[in-house]
Amino acid sequence: MNHKPTLSFWQIWNMCFGFLGIQFGFALQNANVSRIFQTLGADVDELAILWIAAPLTGLLVQPIIGYASDRTWGRFGRRRPYFMVGALLTTLALLVMPNSSVLWVAVGTLWVMDASINVSMEPFRAFVGDQLPPRQRPTGYAMQSFFIGIGAVVASALPWLLTQYGVSNTAAAGLLPDSVKYAFYYGAVVLLAAVSWTVFTTREYPPEQLRGFSDAKPVSHRPVAATAVRGRGLAWLLLGVGGLAAVRYWALDKQLFVLGGGLSAYGLALLYVSYSRSHNMLTQILVDLQDMPDAMRRLAVVQFFSWLALFAMWIYTTPAVTQMHFGSADTASQAYNDGADWVGVLFAAYNGFAALAALLIPVLVRWLGLRLSHLVNLSLGAAGLLSMLVIRDPDWLLLSMLGVGFAWASILSLPYALLSDSLPAEKMGVYMGIFNFFIVIPQLVAASLLGVVLKQFFAGQAIYALAIGGGSLLIAGVCVLRVPDPSGDEPAVPAAINTDGV
Secondary structure, eight states, rough: BBOOOOHHHHHHHHHHHHHHHHHHHHHHHHHHHHHHOOOOOTOOGGGHHTTTHHHHHHHHHOOOOOOHHOOBBBTBBSSSHHHHHHHHHHHHHHHGGGGGHHHHHHHHHHHHHHHHHHHHHHHHHHHHHHSSGGHHHHHHHHHHHHHHHHOOOOOOOOHHHHHHHHOOOOOSTTTTOOHHHHHHHHHHHHHHHHHHHEEEEOOOOOOHHHHTTTTTOOOOOOOOOOOHHHHHHHHHHHHHHHHHHHHOOOOOTTHHHHHHHHHHHHHHHHHHHHHHOOOOOHHHHHHHHHHHOHOOOHHHHHHHHHHHHHHHHHHHHHHHHHHHHHHOOOOOOOHEEEEHHEEEEEEHHHHHHHHHHHHHHHHHHHHHHHHHHHHHHHHHHHHHHHHTTOOOOOHHHHHHHHHHHHHHHHHHHHHHHHTTTSSSSHHHHHHHHHHTHHHHHHHHHHHHHHHHHHHHSSTOOOOHHHHHHHHHHHHHHGGGGOOOOTTSSOOOOOOOGGGGGG
């Protein structure tokens, strides 16, 4: 059969360079949105629910864009049109966000920004699977991780860097400082330029050529077991409705409505599929969800606990560090803003460590294989988050970020390397979008539960959200041992570790 050509270093560089810009925008969002919300009047226990925009837009946008890009072909290619449209929309959102005058405008802009980032980001994962032969895919995903790290280093630290050059990092109550505003403006320029570079320096294989390569997996078409799907749909619907009723009857925290609503919506979608006689985007995505490859099902659990930890960190690091290490929750105070700037430096640090880790991970994989390498890296991340509970000197939090950086680089590369070889080329986009459900679902869980847990059990102390994140990464590391390695040549697991019992 026809083998997919091996690409040069610079070809891989060009096809991944756009991720530098995407991550520039994503890092500005992660490092500054909680700060923006608090400045505009949000309380700490409201942050999780206000962040709900990010996972909801990902849940809706990513499978749709994956499905659509699988079926797109024209003069501008298959995935590249989505790169460009998403970049343009994200650029506009980056210009609007720091000029939000009231909280609801900032929340609405977050919806637009996250949806636009997802339009560009989702096809990039499928792009590597399209362009590279299986043995080069770990390198491609590691290169993406490298650019993610580099872009996020600069973006996360940008408000702090601007402050060092004399830009004010304080403002009147309810207003954002100039250091944050200018960081978003610079981010808009970098994002558009980097994505444009990838769009105009790469090419794509036509669909018929992709199907002819030896690594193309055949597409399976299994009939839908309508009765089984209907039963699952009814069960999820009853669980969701019961949860909504319980929240209302016992006057539980309103954030739990998100979880009950999500369960109900999934149940209704499955019921629709079980009764539908038509073939459309929704039915196909849900059918593909039911027919996931075994490796994808097991990786879903790993992704769930990994991203639950990340979302806890992104939401709560700013209030945790400003409260615990800088001693202030007053968003107009110098201490709070110094702490918030330092969080930007910490986020830059873990992304910088991730860029270095991306260079080391391929070596680690050759020694330990994909699964054990991911276990090691997730364990380092867990140690980093848990250490933040005992470290008091904010400078030493940089050491915590070393472990987080290794985990972040690994999460962005090794699960996709484990997954991509098991996916059919014709459905690479939609399956990558479905795989991202298991990034989005834990974010919805975090957004609906973390605020409640902190309020009820930890007196609103944000630092304990990071402890929950550390425990979640440990669980993810253990679960990765259950995932089959598609290469079949991974080093044996030591006898002391029984993967069958995990």
